[in-house]
Amino acid sequence: AQKVTQAQTEISVVEKEDVTLDCVYETRDTTYYLFWYKQPPSGELVFLIRRNSFDEQNEISGRYSWNFQKSTSSFNFTITASQVVDSAVYFCALSENYGQNFVFGPGTRLSVLP
Amino acid sequence: EAQVTQNPRYLITVTGKKLTVTCSQNMNHEYMSWYRQDPGLGLRQIYYSMNVEVTDKGDVPEGYKVSRKEKRNFPLILESPSPNQTSLYFCASRPGKFSGNTIYFGEGSWLTVV
Numbered sequence: 001a002q003k004v005t006q007a008q009t010e011i012s013v014v015e016k017e018d019v020t021l022d023c024v025y026e027t028r029d030t031t032y033y034l035f036w037y038k039q040p041p042s043g044e045l046v047f048l049i050r051r052n053s054f055d056e057q058n059e060i061s062g063r064y065s066w067n068f069q070k071s072t073s074s075f076n077f078t079i080t081a082s083q084v085v086d087s088a089v090y091f092c093a094l095s096e097n098y099g100q101n102f103v104f105g106p107g108t109r110l111s112v113l114p
Numbered sequence: 115e116a117q118v119t120q121n122p123r124y125l126i127t128v129t130g131k132k133l134t135v136t137c138s139q140n141m142n143h144e145y146m147s148w149y150r151q152d153p154g155l156g157l158r159q160i161y162y163s164m165n166v167e168v169t170d171k172g173d174v175p176e177g178y179k180v181s182r183k184e185k186r187n188f189p190l191i192l193e194s195p196s197p198n199q200t201s202l203y204f205c206a207s208r209p210g211k212f213s214g215n216t217i218y219f220g221e222g223s224w225l226t227v228v
Contacts (some may be wrong), residue, residue, distance in 0.1 A: 003118055004156075006156075009154070030149065031138060033214040035216070035217075043220070043221065043222045043224075045222075047216055047217075050214070051214055062185045081193075083219060091156060091157065093157075095214060101159050101162070101172060101173065102147070102159065102206075102217055103159075104149075104156035104157040104158075105156050106155055106156040107156050113178040
C-alpha cells in the first residue's frame, strides 16, 4: 500500500532563513509519481512540482528546490531565503503507476515570521 | 480559463438534511475525484470516477454518494449528513487514465454540519 509521511507538523522560521520540508513515501511500484502542493491560508491547493520515479535529478525553481532520493524514499522540499508569503501548509503526495488514488501526506504548516 | 468549479464554497447545514456539492470541470478530463481534508490527516479520497458512468470508492466513502452522468460534472451527495462530515472538501480532475498526470483541484467547499 502507498503511504506518505511528513513528520514535521509545524515549522516556524524567521524571514530569509532557509527551510526544508521532509517527505518520506512508501510504495511497492517501481513506477510512481511524487508531487508537492501548497495550500495558502485562502485554502486552495496550488501545484508546485511533479517528479517521476525514474528522474532523480534535483530541481530548482527560483527559491524552491527539491531533492529526490530513491535510496531513502524521500522527496524533500527546500525554500531558500523564505518570505512571509511562503507561509502555508505544504502537502507531499504520491501516485502509483496503476493506482487511481492520489495519496497525500498529512501536511506541514510553515509559518514565516517577519 | 481551465478550472474546476465547486459549489457551494461555504455551507452550514443541520444533521440529516440532504445536500449536494456540485463539481464541474471545463478541461474535458476523464478522471475526477473527491477528497476531504481534516487536520492532521491531509486529504483523503472519498470517491473517484474514471469516466462517465464509472465510479469507485476511495478510502473514506461511507456516508457519501456520487454520480457521473456527464463528463464535466461529478456531484458529491450527502444523503444524511452528520457532524463527523464537517470538513473541507475538494473536487479534482486530471486528463486521461495516466496516474502521473497532474491533478487540478477546485477551490474547496467548507462544510459544517451542526
